[in-house]
Amino acid sequence: MTLPGTQAPPRGLLRLASRNAAAAVATRFSGVVVAMVLTPFVLRSLGPERYGLAVLVGSVAEYMFLLRGGIGGALRRYVTLHHQAGRSELAARYYASGFWWGTVVRAFLLVAGLALSWPLVRFFGLEDGVADAAVGVGLLFTAAVLADLFT
Numbered sequence: 001m002t003l004p005g006t007q008a009p010p011r012g013l014l015r016l017a018s019r020n021a022a023a024a025v026a027t028r029f030s031g032v033v034v035a036m037v038l039t040p041f042v043l044r045s046l047g048p049e050r051y052g053l054a055v056l057v058g059s060v061a062e063y064m065f066l067l068r069g070g071i072g073g074a075l076r077r078y079v080t081l082h083h084q085a086g087r088s089e090l091a092a093r094y095y096a097s098g099f100w101w102g103t104v105v106r107a108f109l110l111v112a113g114l115a116l117s118w119p120l121v122r123f124f125g126l127e128d129g130v131a132d133a134a135v136g137v138g139l140l141f142t143a144a145v146l147a148d149l150f151t
Contacts, residue, residue: 050133053124057137060116061144064109068148071102106145113141 075098082091117137
């Protein structure tokens with residue numbers, strides 16, 4: 001069904017959008033399944049305190065990633081619009097600028113996460129292995145920033 005005064009999307013575009021939606025749902029579903037299967041094993045090997053610390057670090061990292069301000073989404077939108085409009089030079093400039101600023105923000109978030117690793121471990125009140133836990137928290141922040149780089 002189309003709105004009055006609009007055209008129906010091309011048939012190939014509808015099929016492509018359906019395939020993309022199915023891939024997005026499958027990606028989300030597979031993440032949930034993997035988390036459900038692995039959580040008991042990780043909890044058993046880390047113990048409740050260190051597992052709680054890992055979850056806390058993930059939450060803090062997600063809140064810190066809000067500081068990115070939507071650079072990735074804006075970058076995808078503007079590069080796609082200008083590339084499809086035949087303005088490849090402008091699309092390349094947007095991409096280069098967005099990639100540079102995204103890297104600067106990620107570097108800032110990595111430094112902030114590493115600076116927070118000792119205070120988070122102390123806040124959580126771990127009794128033994130504080131240095132190991134702080135290194136682990138730093139590695140979790142590093143992994144989160146690297147994972148964000150590839151998404």
